[in-house]
Amino acid sequence: MRFAESSxxxxxxxxxxxxxxxxxxxxxxxxxITRFGDSALVRLLMPNVSRLKRELKFWILMLALSSVIxxxxxxxxxxxxxxxxxxxIEIMIALDVSNSMEAEDxxxxxLQKCKMLLETLIDKFSEDxxxxxxxxxxxxxxxxxxxxxxxxxxxxxxxSTGMIASQGTDISxxxxxxxxxxxxxxxxxxxxxxxxxxxxHEGGAVEAAKKARKNGQCVFVLGVGSEGGAPISVDGGYLKxxxxxxxxxxxxxxxxxxxxxxxxxxxxxxxxxxxxQTRLDAALEKLAKNEFETIAFNQYNEQFQAFALIALILLVxxxxxxxxxxxxxxxxxTKNLLLRGRDRGGLLLLFLFLGTSTMMAQTDRDFVRWxxxxxxxxxxxxxxxxxxxxxxxNANNPQAAYNLGNALLLQxxxxxxxxxxxxxxxxxxxxxxxxxxxxxxxxxxxxxxDFNQAIEAYxxxxxxxxxxxxxxxxxxxxxxxxxxxxxNQDKNNQNDNNNDKDKNKDKNKDNKNDKDKNKNDKNNKDxxxxxxxxxxxxxxxxxxxxxxxxxxxxxxxxxxxxxxxxSTKEKIKQTGGSKRKLKKNW
Numbered sequence: 001m002r003f004a005e006s007s008x009x010x011x012x013x014x015x016x017x018x019x020x021x022x023x024x025x026x027x028x029x030x031x032x033i034t035r036f037g038d039s040a041l042v043r044l045l046m047p048n049v050s051r052l053k054r055e056l057k058f059w060i061l062m063l064a065l066s067s068v069i070x071x072x073x074x075x076x077x078x079x080x081x082x083x084x085x086x087x088x089i090e091i092m093i094a095l096d097v098s099n100s101m102e103a104e105d106x107x108x109x110x111l112q113k114c115k116m117l118l119e120t121l122i123d124k125f126s127e128d129x130x131x132x133x134x135x136x137x138x139x140x141x142x143x144x145x146x147x148x149x150x151x152x153x154x155x156x157x158x159x160s161t162g163m164i165a166s167q168g169t170d171i172s173x174x175x176x177x178x179x180x181x182x183x184x185x186x187x188x189x190x191x192x193x194x195x196x197x198x199x200x201h202e203g204g205a206v207e208a209a210k211k212a213r214k215n216g217q218c219v220f221v222l223g224v225g226s227e228g229g230a231p232i233s234v235d236g237g238y239l240k241x242x243x244x245x246x247x248x249x250x251x252x253x254x255x256x257x258x259x260x261x262x263x264x265x266x267x268x269x270x271x272x273x274x275x276x277q278t279r280l281d282a283a284l285e286k287l288a289k290n291e292f293e294t295i296a297f298n299q300y301n302e303q304f305q306a307f308a309l310i311a312l313i314l315l316v317x318x319x320x321x322x323x324x325x326x327x328x329x330x331x332x333x334t335k336n337l338l339l340r341g342r343d344r345g346g347l348l349l350l351f352l353f354l355g356t357s358t359m360m361a362q363t364d365r366d367f368v369r370w371x372x373x374x375x376x377x378x379x380x381x382x383x384x385x386x387x388x389x390x391x392x393x394n395a396n397n398p399q400a401a402y403n404l405g406n407a408l409l410l411q412x413x414x415x416x417x418x419x420x421x422x423x424x425x426x427x428x429x430x431x432x433x434x435x436x437x438x439x440x441x442x443x444x445x446x447x448x449x450d451f452n453q454a455i456e457a458y459x460x461x462x463x464x465x466x467x468x469x470x471x472x473x474x475x476x477x478x479x480x481x482x483x484x485x486x487x488n489q490d491k492n493n494q495n496d497n498n499n500d501k502d503k504n505k506d507k508n509k510d511n512k513n514d515k516d517k518n519k520n521d522k523n524n525k526d527x528x529x530x531x532x533x534x535x536x537x538x539x540x541x542x543x544x545x546x547x548x549x550x551x552x553x554x555x556x557x558x559x560x561x562x563x564x565x566x567s568t569k570e571k572i573k574q575t576g577g578s579k580r581k582l583k584k585n586w
Contacts, residue, residue: 001303004074004369011069015062022058053321060318067311075303088128089189089287090145092178093118094171096196097163098136099239100249103197105230107272111161114195114224117270117277118156122149124281131181134159135174137166140413144381145181154388163415165448171196171259172204175219179212189287190217192263193280195270197225198252205255209263219263220283224270225251364393368400371407380407398428402437414444435465442474451482 003009095118101111122130130152131145143155171194178192192212198221209219229250232239239247253269260267266283270276371386387404390397405420421441428434442457458475462468 001075001077004076004302004366006073008069008072008074011072012066015066015069018062018065057318057321060314060321064311064314064318067307067314071304071307071311073304075307077301077303088126089191089284090129090131090182091191091193091284092131092133092145092181094133094135094139094174094178094192094194094196095159096136096169096171096194097134097159097161098167098169098199099161099232099234100169100197100199101224102161102233103225103230103249104233105226105228106224106270109233110197110224111159113270113272114222115156115159117222117280118195119153120277121280122152122156125149129183131178132156132159133174133178133181134163135170135177136164137168137170138164139170139174139177140164141177141181145183151385154392158388158416160419163419165415169196169199172208175205175208175212175263179208179215179217182217191265191284191287192217192219193222194219194259195222195224196256197249198223198256199249205259206262209259213262213264217263218265218287219260220265220280221256221260221263221267222270222276222280223251223253223256223267225249226271227251227253364390364397364400366390367393368397368403371400371403375403375407380410383407384411396427398424398426398433402428402433405437405440409440409444414448418444431464435461435468435471438464439468439471439474442471442478446474446478446481449481449485451478451485454478455482 095111095114097111101109101114103110106113127147129145129147130143130149131141132143132152132155133139134142142159143152146152174194175192182190212219227250229248231246232249241247251269253267257267266279268276268279268283367386367390371383371390374380374383374386384404384407387400387407390400391404394400401420401424405417405424408414408420409417418441421437421444424437425434428437438457438461442454442461445451445454445457455475455478458471458478461471462475465471
C-alpha cells in the first residue's frame with residue numbers, strides 16, 4: 001500500500017489539535033459546572049443534556065475528518081496485473097529517419113506519409129505485439145516489443161528526422177537490432193517491416209536479411225519515394241552537397257526488392273495511394289499466428305473511493321444523532337459565531353465532494369509526479385511513458401519536457417533528449433531551470449564532440465546562473481578539448497602535406513634519374529659509334545652489359561620506394577585503420 005499524495009497526511013496534525021481542544025473544553029465545562037453548584041444537582045436540572053451524545057458526535061466527526069484526509073492522500077493498494085492468452089504475431093518496424101525522408105515526392109513528405117501508414121496499421125492490431133526502431137547512419141530501439149498500442153502511437157508521433165546525429169541509411173544495422181528484439185517463444189509469426197527510400201550507403205542489408213530469414217523472421221521492405229528523385233527540403237530551402245549542387249534523392253527500388261527477396265518477404269512501393277496499406281495488411285495476415293501470454297502492468301489501484309464512502313456515512317450518522325450548539329473561540333466584530341452540527345456536516349460534505357472530483361481528474365502534474373517516482377527508482381523507460389502522458393495533457397509543461405529529456409538521456413537517446421530540452425526552453429521562464437537545461441544540452445554536445453555547440457550552451461547556462469561552478473568547469477574542459485582537437489587536425493593536415501611533398505620529391509628524383517639514364521645511354525651510343533670509327537683501345541674497367549641498371553640509379557629508386565612505404569605506414573597509423581566515414585548527410 002502507498003499514498004500517491006502523502007503530503008496530505010500532515011493534516012492529521014489538525015485532528016490531534018482538535019482532540020486536544022476538545023479535552024481542554026471538557027475540562028473547562030466541568031469546572032464551570034462545579035462552580036455553578038453540585039454536579040449531581042446540576043445534572044438533574046439539565047435532563048435533556050447528554051454528555052454521551054456530545055462525545056459520540058465529536059468522535060464520529062473526527063473519524064469523518066480522518067477519512068477525508070486519507071481520501072485526499074489517495075491511498076493505492078497493489079499494482080494490478082493482467083495475464084491472459086492472446087493470439088497474434090510479433091512485428092518490429094524499422095523506420096528510416098535520415099534527411100532524405102524529408103523529400104516531398106510523396107505527399108506531404110516521405111516520413112509523414114510513412115507515419116500515417118503506420119498509425120493506420122497499428123489501429124488495426126488487436127492481439128499483436130509491435131515495436132519501433134529508428135535508423136539513419138546508426139539505429140536504436142524507440143519502443144520495445146509491446147501490446148500497448150496507445151504508447152506505440154505516442155512514440156510514433158514523436159519520430160522526426162535529425163533524431164540520429166550520424167546521417168546515412170544503415171539498413172543492415174536496423175535489421176540486426178530488429179532480429180534480436182523478438183521474444184524467445186517458439187512457433188509464432190515474426191515480421192520485420194523496413195520502411196526506407198533505399199539509399200543504402202553502408203551495405204550489408206542483403207546479408208542481414210538472409211540471416212533474419214534463417215531465424216524464422218520475415219523481412220518486408222516498404223520503399224517510399226519515386227525513382228525520378230526529388231530535392232530534400234531543409235529550413236525553407238533544399239539540401240546541397242559539398243560542391244553547392246542541390247541533392248536529389250531517389251528511391252532505390254532494386255535494392256529494396258533484393259533485400260525483401262533475401263528476407264523471404266515482399267517489397268511494397270509506397271506512393272500517394274492506399275495500395276501499399278492494403279498489400280501490407282494482406283501480407284501480414286498470411287503469417288502464422290500463435291497464442292502467447294501477455295502481462296500488462298497498470299497503475300496502482302486507487303482506494304480513495306472507500307474512504308470517501310466511509311466519510312459520507314459518518315457525516316450522515318453525525319447529523320442524524322442531532323445537532324448540538326458549540327461555541328468556538330472565533331469572533332467577528334463583537335458577535336460570537338455559532339457553528340451548529342448541521343453546518344459542520346454540510347461543510348464537510350462540500351469538502352468531500354470537491355476532493356472526490358479532484359481525485360477523479362488526473363492532471364499533467366500527476367503524471368509528472370508518477371514519472372519522478374519511476375525516475376528515482378531508476379525505471380527510466382516507465383518514467384518516460386509518464387512524462388509523455390503529461391505532455392499529452394499539457395504540451396506546454398516545461399517540467400515534463402525537461403524531465404523527459406533527462407529520462408531519454410539516461411537511456412542513451414541523446415538526440416531525442418536534446419529535442420525535449422529545446423522544447424522545455426520554449427516555455428520555461430525560471431532562470432535557474434533554464435540554466436540547468438542549457439547545462440544538460442552542453443553535456444550531450446560535449447559527449448558527441450560537438451564542442452562549438454557545447455561551449456555556446458555552457459555560456460548560456462552561466463549567463464543565467466554565474467555561480468554554477470560545475471558548468472564553469474565543464475566549459476573550461478570543453479574549450480581545452482576543442483583546442484586539442486584542432487591541434488590534432490592541424491597536425492594531421494601537416495603530415496598529409498609533408499607526405500605529398502615527399503611524394504613530389506621522390507617523383508622529381510625519379511625524373512632526374514630517368515634523365516641521367518637517358519644521358520648515359522646517349523653517351524654509350526656515342527662511344528660505341530666512335531669505337532666503330534677508331535681502332536679499339538685497351539680498357540681496364542669491365543664493360544657494362546646492355547640493359548643493366550647503374551648502381552647509382554638502383555640506390556636512388558630503392559630509397560624512393562622505402563620512403564613511399566614509410567609515408568604509407570604513417571598514414572595508416574594516423575587513421576587507425578578505421579573504415580571510410582560517410583561524407584553524405586542524407
